[in-house]
Amino acid sequence: MSAVLEVRDLHITYASSSGLVPAVRGVDLEIAPGETLGLAGESGCGKSTLAMALLRLVPPSTQITGSIKLAGQDILTMKPGQLRAARWAQASVVFQGAQHVLNPVRRIGRQIDEAIEAHGSASVSRAGELLDLVGLGARRGDDYPHELSGGQKQRSLIAMALACDPLLLIADEPTTALDVMVQAQILQLLDNIKRERGLSMLFITHDLSVLSHTADRVAVMYAGRIIEVGAGDALLRNSLHPYSKALTASFPIIGDPSSRHQPRGLAGDPPDPNNLPSGCPFHPRCTVAIDECQSVDVQLRHAADDEERSVACVLVGKS
Amino acid sequence: STGASAEGELTFAVGVTQDIDSLNVTVGFLVIDYEIWNLTLPTLTSKAAADFSILPSMAESWTSSEDGLTWTYKLRSDMKWSDGVPMTADDVAYTITRSVQDGWWNHTTVTGNLTATATDAQTLVVVSSVPDPKLPILDVYIVPKHIYEKISAEELPNYLADDNVSGGPFQIVERKEGEFIRLVQNPNWFGKKPAMDQLIFRTFETAEAQYNALKAGDLDAVDDVPGKIFATIMAGDEPNITGIAGNQGSFSELAMNSSCPTGIGDGHVALKDPNVRRAINWSLDRQLMVDKVLNGFGKPAVGISASANPAFDYQVEADQTYSYDPAKANALLDEAGWIDTNGDGVRDKDGVELKLRYFDRSVGGAADTTPFITGFLKDVGIATDVKTFDEDSLAAIQSKSEFDLYTWGWSPYADPDNMLSDFITAAVPTDPAVGGYNDGNWCNAEYDALYAQQHVELDPVKRAAQIQEMHKIFVNDGPYAVLYKYDNLQAFRSDRWQNFERQPAEVGPIMFTQTSSAYLNLEPVSGDSGGGGGTNTIVVIGIALVAAGVVFTLVRSRRKKSADDRA
Amino acid sequence: MCAGGQIMTATESLLNVSNVHVAYPARRRGGKSARAVDGVDLEIRLGEIVALVGESGCGKTTLARAILGLQKISEGLIAFDGELLPTSANGKKAFRRRVQIVFQDPTASLNPRQSVYEIVAEGLRIHGLGENEHHVVKTALEQCGLHPAERYMLKYPHELSGGQRQRVVIAGAMVLKPQLLVADEPVSSLDASVRGEILALLQRLARDENMAVLVVTHDLGLPWNIADRIAVMYLGRIVEIGTTEELLANPKHPYTQALLSVVLEHLGMPQQILVGEMPDPTEIASGCRFHPRCPLVQSGEAQRRGIADRCTHEDPLLQMSGNQQSVACHAVGV
Amino acid sequence: MSNRYVVKKIVGALLTLFAVVIFNFFLFRIVDRDPLTKYRGRSKLSLEQRETMIRRMGLSGSKWDQFVAYIKSTLQLDFGRSFDSTRPVLREITDRLPATLILVGVSTVLTICIGLYIGAKAGWARGSRFDRVSTSTTMVLYATPEFFFGMLLLAIVAGRTGWFPTGGLRDVGTNNGFVASLLDRTHHLVLPSLTLTLGYLGSYSLIMRTSMLDTLGEDYLTTARAKGLKESDVMTHHAVPNALLPSVSAIAISFGFVIGGAITTETVFSYPGLGLATADAIRNTDLPMLQALFLVASAAVIFFNLVADLTYGLLDPRIRHSI
Amino acid sequence: MNDLVPSTSPRDMTWARRKQALARVWRELRHDRAGFVSLVVLLGFGLVALSAPLIADRSLLLAAAGRNNPDLASPSAQFLLGTDDIGRDVLAQLVWGSRVSLFIGIFATVVAVVIGSVVGLVAGYVKGKVATVLLAIDEFFLVVPFLPLAIVLAVILGRSPVTLAIVIGITSWAGSARLVRAQVLTLSERAYVERARALGAGTWQIIFRHVLPGVTPLIIANATLIVPGAILTESTLSFLGFGDRLSPSWGKLLDGAQSSGSITLNAWWYYLPPGLCIIAVVLAFTLFGRALERIFDPRLAGR
Numbered sequence A: 001m002s003a004v005l006e007v008r009d010l011h012i013t014y015a016s017s018s019g020l021v022p023a024v025r026g027v028d029l030e031i032a033p034g035e036t037l038g039l040a041g042e043s044g045c046g047k048s049t050l051a052m053a054l055l056r057l058v059p060p061s062t063q064i065t066g067s068i069k070l071a072g073q074d075i076l077t078m079k080p081g082q083l084r085a086a087r088w089a090q091a092s093v094v095f096q097g098a099q100h101v102l103n104p105v106r107r108i109g110r111q112i113d114e115a116i117e118a119h120g121s122a123s124v125s126r127a128g129e130l131l132d133l134v135g136l137g138a139r140r141g142d143d144y145p146h147e148l149s150g151g152q153k154q155r156s157l158i159a160m161a162l163a164c165d166p167l168l169l170i171a172d173e174p175t176t177a178l179d180v181m182v183q184a185q186i187l188q189l190l191d192n193i194k195r196e197r198g199l200s201m202l203f204i205t206h207d208l209s210v211l212s213h214t215a216d217r218v219a220v221m222y223a224g225r226i227i228e229v230g231a232g233d234a235l236l237r238n239s240l241h242p243y244s245k246a247l248t249a250s251f252p253i254i255g256d257p258s259s260r261h262q263p264r265g266l267a268g269d270p271p272d273p274n275n276l277p278s279g280c281p282f283h284p285r286c287t288v289a290i291d292e293c294q295s296v297d298v299q300l301r302h303a304a305d306d307e308e309r310s311v312a313c314v315l316v317g318k319s
Numbered sequence B: 001s002t003g004a005s006a007e008g009e010l011t012f013a014v015g016v017t018q019d020i021d022s023l024n025v026t027v028g029f030l031v032i033d034y035e036i037w038n039l040t041l042p043t044l045t046s047k048a049a050a051d052f053s054i055l056p057s058m059a060e061s062w063t064s065s066e067d068g069l070t071w072t073y074k075l076r077s078d079m080k081w082s083d084g085v086p087m088t089a090d091d092v093a094y095t096i097t098r099s100v101q102d103g104w105w106n107h108t109t110v111t112g113n114l115t116a117t118a119t120d121a122q123t124l125v126v127v128s129s130v131p132d133p134k135l136p137i138l139d140v141y142i143v144p145k146h147i148y149e150k151i152s153a154e155e156l157p158n159y160l161a162d163d164n165v166s167g168g169p170f171q172i173v174e175r176k177e178g179e180f181i182r183l184v185q186n187p188n189w190f191g192k193k194p195a196m197d198q199l200i201f202r203t204f205e206t207a208e209a210q211y212n213a214l215k216a217g218d219l220d221a222v223d224d225v226p227g228k229i230f231a232t233i234m235a236g237d238e239p240n241i242t243g244i245a246g247n248q249g250s251f252s253e254l255a256m257n258s259s260c261p262t263g264i265g266d267g268h269v270a271l272k273d274p275n276v277r278r279a280i281n282w283s284l285d286r287q288l289m290v291d292k293v294l295n296g297f298g299k300p301a302v303g304i305s306a307s308a309n310p311a312f313d314y315q316v317e318a319d320q321t322y323s324y325d326p327a328k329a330n331a332l333l334d335e336a337g338w339i340d341t342n343g344d345g346v347r348d349k350d351g352v353e354l355k356l357r358y359f360d361r362s363v364g365g366a367a368d369t370t371p372f373i374t375g376f377l378k379d380v381g382i383a384t385d386v387k388t389f390d391e392d393s394l395a396a397i398q399s400k401s402e403f404d405l406y407t408w409g410w411s412p413y414a415d416p417d418n419m420l421s422d423f424i425t426a427a428v429p430t431d432p433a434v435g436g437y438n439d440g441n442w443c444n445a446e447y448d449a450l451y452a453q454q455h456v457e458l459d460p461v462k463r464a465a466q467i468q469e470m471h472k473i474f475v476n477d478g479p480y481a482v483l484y485k486y487d488n489l490q491a492f493r494s495d496r497w498q499n500f501e502r503q504p505a506e507v508g509p510i511m512f513t514q515t516s517s518a519y520l521n522l523e524p525v526s527g528d529s530g531g532g533g534g535t536n537t538i539v540v541i542g543i544a545l546v547a548a549g550v551v552f553t554l555v556r557s558r559r560k561k562s563a564d565d566r567a
Numbered sequence C: 001m002c003a004g005g006q007i008m009t010a011t012e013s014l015l016n017v018s019n020v021h022v023a024y025p026a027r028r029r030g031g032k033s034a035r036a037v038d039g040v041d042l043e044i045r046l047g048e049i050v051a052l053v054g055e056s057g058c059g060k061t062t063l064a065r066a067i068l069g070l071q072k073i074s075e076g077l078i079a080f081d082g083e084l085l086p087t088s089a090n091g092k093k094a095f096r097r098r099v100q101i102v103f104q105d106p107t108a109s110l111n112p113r114q115s116v117y118e119i120v121a122e123g124l125r126i127h128g129l130g131e132n133e134h135h136v137v138k139t140a141l142e143q144c145g146l147h148p149a150e151r152y153m154l155k156y157p158h159e160l161s162g163g164q165r166q167r168v169v170i171a172g173a174m175v176l177k178p179q180l181l182v183a184d185e186p187v188s189s190l191d192a193s194v195r196g197e198i199l200a201l202l203q204r205l206a207r208d209e210n211m212a213v214l215v216v217t218h219d220l221g222l223p224w225n226i227a228d229r230i231a232v233m234y235l236g237r238i239v240e241i242g243t244t245e246e247l248l249a250n251p252k253h254p255y256t257q258a259l260l261s262v263v264l265e266h267l268g269m270p271q272q273i274l275v276g277e278m279p280d281p282t283e284i285a286s287g288c289r290f291h292p293r294c295p296l297v298q299s300g301e302a303q304r305r306g307i308a309d310r311c312t313h314e315d316p317l318l319q320m321s322g323n324q325q326s327v328a329c330h331a332v333g334v
Numbered sequence D: 001m002s003n004r005y006v007v008k009k010i011v012g013a014l015l016t017l018f019a020v021v022i023f024n025f026f027l028f029r030i031v032d033r034d035p036l037t038k039y040r041g042r043s044k045l046s047l048e049q050r051e052t053m054i055r056r057m058g059l060s061g062s063k064w065d066q067f068v069a070y071i072k073s074t075l076q077l078d079f080g081r082s083f084d085s086t087r088p089v090l091r092e093i094t095d096r097l098p099a100t101l102i103l104v105g106v107s108t109v110l111t112i113c114i115g116l117y118i119g120a121k122a123g124w125a126r127g128s129r130f131d132r133v134s135t136s137t138t139m140v141l142y143a144t145p146e147f148f149f150g151m152l153l154l155a156i157v158a159g160r161t162g163w164f165p166t167g168g169l170r171d172v173g174t175n176n177g178f179v180a181s182l183l184d185r186t187h188h189l190v191l192p193s194l195t196l197t198l199g200y201l202g203s204y205s206l207i208m209r210t211s212m213l214d215t216l217g218e219d220y221l222t223t224a225r226a227k228g229l230k231e232s233d234v235m236t237h238h239a240v241p242n243a244l245l246p247s248v249s250a251i252a253i254s255f256g257f258v259i260g261g262a263i264t265t266e267t268v269f270s271y272p273g274l275g276l277a278t279a280d281a282i283r284n285t286d287l288p289m290l291q292a293l294f295l296v297a298s299a300a301v302i303f304f305n306l307v308a309d310l311t312y313g314l315l316d317p318r319i320r321h322s323i
Numbered sequence E: 001m002n003d004l005v006p007s008t009s010p011r012d013m014t015w016a017r018r019k020q021a022l023a024r025v026w027r028e029l030r031h032d033r034a035g036f037v038s039l040v041v042l043l044g045f046g047l048v049a050l051s052a053p054l055i056a057d058r059s060l061l062l063a064a065a066g067r068n069n070p071d072l073a074s075p076s077a078q079f080l081l082g083t084d085d086i087g088r089d090v091l092a093q094l095v096w097g098s099r100v101s102l103f104i105g106i107f108a109t110v111v112a113v114v115i116g117s118v119v120g121l122v123a124g125y126v127k128g129k130v131a132t133v134l135l136a137i138d139e140f141f142l143v144v145p146f147l148p149l150a151i152v153l154a155v156i157l158g159r160s161p162v163t164l165a166i167v168i169g170i171t172s173w174a175g176s177a178r179l180v181r182a183q184v185l186t187l188s189e190r191a192y193v194e195r196a197r198a199l200g201a202g203t204w205q206i207i208f209r210h211v212l213p214g215v216t217p218l219i220i221a222n223a224t225l226i227v228p229g230a231i232l233t234e235s236t237l238s239f240l241g242f243g244d245r246l247s248p249s250w251g252k253l254l255d256g257a258q259s260s261g262s263i264t265l266n267a268w269w270y271y272l273p274p275g276l277c278i279i280a281v282v283l284a285f286t287l288f289g290r291a292l293e294r295i296f297d298p299r300l301a302g303r
Ligand SMILES: Nc1ncnc2c1ncn2[C@@H]1O[C@H](COP(=O)(O)OP(=O)(O)OP(=O)(O)O)[C@@H](O)[C@H]1O
Pocket: A014, A015, A016, A021, A022, A023, A041, A042, A043, A044, A045, A046, A047, A048, A049, A050, A059, A206, A273
């Protein structure tokens, strides 16, 4: 079966008042049917930009090059009408911060049905059914967003995302603003739905611990690039790129004596996309950097000992 | 258009810039009120438009007793009020008696010293306590007894006079406050029938809007044309419009607080000195103000007009008394001891600056003279502190005599007595709650004596001489700097109406006069069919259609646009 | 228990919170007041790091603010160094030299119009400690890992990264050399990579300056990293408290167990996802406040143990259970 | 919308109105003016007569007595008699109210409809040609005093072409039937209402544009687009309803300015409504009239604000359902 | 940025910051076309107003100045904008009128902003009864129709330019009080204010160090937006006859033009220039104020 999503050499550059911001700088991705890809990285590394670009939802002035094939069709070359048809039907999004993502003056049910109507089908409301599915109860369709709690809003967003039976679910930090317990509820819900419907999912987060049981594969992003990608568990347990290492280390394993009274993290600041360092963008913060790192901008390449694993690091290639 | 209404009724529409304040003859006092009363209330006798000489009206004839104190009037027998109630000597007697009892403002100057009895329906006997030159004209409006006797003295000031009972050539049929008043012919009117069936006075906020309505043909005549525009009419720029600059004695003055010893107030010490007042009179360039403020429609004056009839004016030309002579003003001020000792451009004396509180009337004829006057005064070293007030606030200040200078103006009646009475000592305000008409806060025993004499002088020649003498005292002592007599600028559609009667002859206006007889003599120009309202309606409909079209197109184009999408 | 080489010598207590209640008045007339903190007892000793853990809305921030005197308490006592919190303006001011707070969001905590120098010096100026200001500010900044201090002093908050901002906030608190630092979720708005650095800083400062730290968090990994003791808070009440090792290894309260389970699945604990949303402090259940969500009650376990009735009617007290561990649960010890 | 919200708003409006009433009382007692000047015979009145009249005007007794009397009569809608016409003020006002209601009503409806439409469109298509043209036009409209519009219209449209009357409410002579008189009144209404509309169109459309721009960055618009909605649907179903909310109160507040605009507009066009009455009352310092007119104007604005608050409550479910 | 400034006194730093802030404002203004153009226009008007005595002698305003001139003469070499209804140079009046109009506009704004800021600050910072009362007063002034209120006050207070400015100021502060209060409320919710309180700062220290600096830009931008309203009000009141007859403002000129019939007489040089000046200045102030708003509040960028 061919990939649900196939992204090739994607570059996304924002035109902002302070100049061009290269937010995504050459990303390749694919997601197989039924697969969940976890995308992790620090704030500002371009995760949301990438997600938004998948449905061409970035501001009109943004330059996008490369290709994004969703179910075989290139999103970037579609006409407006085609694009509208592809949105939500091929791929839908569960956004972060349901607070602002729902229109405060429209009923939840309307907002769900609206998506279905936009795609021509269904004169009968399916909102109730979908809300039931996510455990909210059909009656909540008559509520306005402010009448729901954070977790409930997130559930209704999931219901909305399922409205047109998409192939791919893009979840952009769907649990970040939520409390631990609610977060666990939502993750469980997403997991069930994905499994029941055989959905593919792109799961974006900055919290690696969330990915440990959600993602089949994990990609780690840094400064607009993917710097490591591989099978979920393996990557989290044994990351190869120094950045991924630092990232995984900063989530302590409780009970693990090596991290007791030993908080670990990464020195230095995240890079400024306007002013990226030369060579490997991570080298100023890298504890194991060698001279070469300042000049060589390594591309993603297969790691020697794990064929599913690709890493963009000079050292990893060498070892 | 109102030139002719659809039913072929002949309408005469007049534009006015003043709204009626009250139709109640015991309360109202605006010129427009008088105009309506002239048209709806009868008088015992009438006055010739040309020279104000006496004419019969309700009374057909009158005779006087030897001593001139008793007058017997013979009234017409065919008179009826518009509601059909007979109009008799009883109405007249009632009006005179009641007006004295209740102290009706518009009546008592004439009736105050009279007692009247109706010996029968057609005979009226009037007895005066003193010889009275205002008889036999007896110039007051007669009210319908059957209406007024139902209203108590207490209620009367609030009575709106909306009974519409008329004893004049017209009767009121409709009134919209601030908009218009509509009158139609009174079928029971005993005098000459007017040519028009209805008479409309429409109120405009600005003289200009009103003039434009005349030009557009919505009006037949207007009172109060802006001076600049009037000049173009007089220059013949408007073939269908004729302008009449009529003068009936209205004048504007700068009042000075002369601080009469029997009065109250806090007038500036300098103004107690007649020489300072004279100096102020000399400092004014009256001709410039006539040219600039009145656009030449008026003439400089130094004395008041005692009457609408110029025969009662001070018969001395302006340049023989006060002309524009700043040097003379300066000399007088120097002489009076007001000298600019500290070099600040303002004269002073004993540490008191010659700086005068100047109260400026916010509306009315004198409005635009203030910038001129203050300039002239500055030129002779008199500073002013100008505050602008509306008439009523100004009247309150005047009642307290707490001013130095202020601007005001008057329009006299036909008989000079009323105007002259304002300057006697008894008219000086002594209680702010009551006030008084002597707004120069001025008194002069000689003037008082002469006033008393003319008040009872029956010989017109002698009386005229006494009045001249009063003028002389008043002008010489100068509580007023009279500025000018201004013309009433009126215009009418000469393509529609003709035979306008001026009052007084040659110099006077045609409307808003002492008797308003002009309306009775007006004649339509034959063949006139009025202005065209039809075209306007077509324009409206056209515009509505265009607007609808625009909206439709907008909506359409919006629909189309929204079909396209943002990429 | 000694872990990571730290020796718990000082047992002298610095802060004593006993039976503290904070109720926010009802927002609407006729509504109920929110009992955000509802009878908390807590002791913090000199030089120790205590973590206050709990779900969102359970009253952690409210308690932290009450400790600082920024929030009026409606009942109970708070004593610092043996004395009740002062109420006079001067007393408060003096007290605030000794206790400082660091908030969750460093960006919001910094006035965008002040330079780093001014921000750090502000405490000194307020307390009239102007002498040698420059030196003190510099030392504080460098102590907090901003080397060389001169490079940062003239910057404005927007010119700094998130981690640097939080360091500036901490430096601003450290200039006053407080004995107690309250850190309200000091890393939750920061990137994962920066988190460790800030935590290490807090730990170092506590050790070097012998400063007690109360760190508020909803993340159980944090105390494992730095805290000596953990207090677990549920709906305005501390339901379990103990040393980090003891409590994390052997959580006794069902709520603690559930919390731990959702982050610790890889340790083989079955996930116990509590149903329902964030509890509401205006509607605190009778009996044990946790009973409506308690897995023991829901699974019938409580019934079996014969405590179900107590769970719904009797408010459990915090009772010693183990070495230094206290739990407020009827099921414990039964 | 809960009753509590409605009641709260109504009570608030009544309180404000009451404050105006009190304010009115004190304000107008400061003016030093003889209430009897209009009664020209005042100098001939006896002191007793004067006192009777002054008492009847509610101007006698201690300030407190005056205040009580004033409140009583105001509550009975008795505003005394006009110093100027001596007619009861209430009658003066009821006579002129319809003209102003029509003028302000027509203009307000036009201003709101056109203004909101332009503003919404311009804000939505920020930077487009429509936006540039309409925004610069509305800015100029905003900067122009409405009476200057009136003067220009008078000079150009009425004066030069004669297509429209230069003033008044209607032609008095025409009494020929309902349709003709309706047309006639409309004809007289065109320029004044155009003036008032143009005068306030600017601010309304700028307000709407601004709140439209505020919503542009909102995430729910991205959601709507992501769902595959047409741009026009995104605008009408998502952007506009949200942008309307802040506009409603801003518009209600600027309604006060429209009331002010009616004063100058009616003056320029001699349109005999309450605005013209205000101008006249100013000229004559007709205090009872001014007092009542001020009260009426305030009441109108307060009422409009109340309506706006209630509309807001209807438009915004956050208010409709809570509180 | 300037990493290498070693040790500086706090005052130097404050200065440096102010200079930097000003420089930033200037830089952004330079790039904001509408804002920059309107600033130039405003400076132009300001210059004209200030140098009025150099452009036209004050005596040209005297009523008698038109003594030897034709009335309502159309523009010519001698009278660039013709003469008014009493023969005076319209240009001279326009130039001096700019003084009165700008003075009233700005002075009224100062009054409004001072009242508005104080009320807003107090109502925002102090809670309880005082705030309730202030808010009620604010609500009152916000709701009560502005022009009728101004008229009523003008009737009572009189007609000089100063009282007119005060009247306008008194009637237009309510909006800025709201704005300031809202800003103060959000500011005092900010964590940095709480931080200052935790550091031991008193109310006044917080107001002066944190709240006031935070609201100042807003106040400035808002003030710039009050000026046009004040100028419009001045012209309206003058047009209704409230102006001071002896100091010619633009509104007064329009009143003069209207009452002397210059519209009917097609004397456009009398009524157009003051009207256009009002539009230009109001527009410029509005655009400038909006530009300042954009600069001070980056969220509004792109308006
Ligand atoms: N509309 C925009 N215009 C200009 N720059 C933008 C825009 N949106 C985002 N950026 C920049 O692009 C970069 C990537 O942003 P993005 O939102 O994709 O990051 P992210 O990885 O999702 O971060 P986070 O975890 O904070 O959501 C950031 O540096 C951001 O500042």
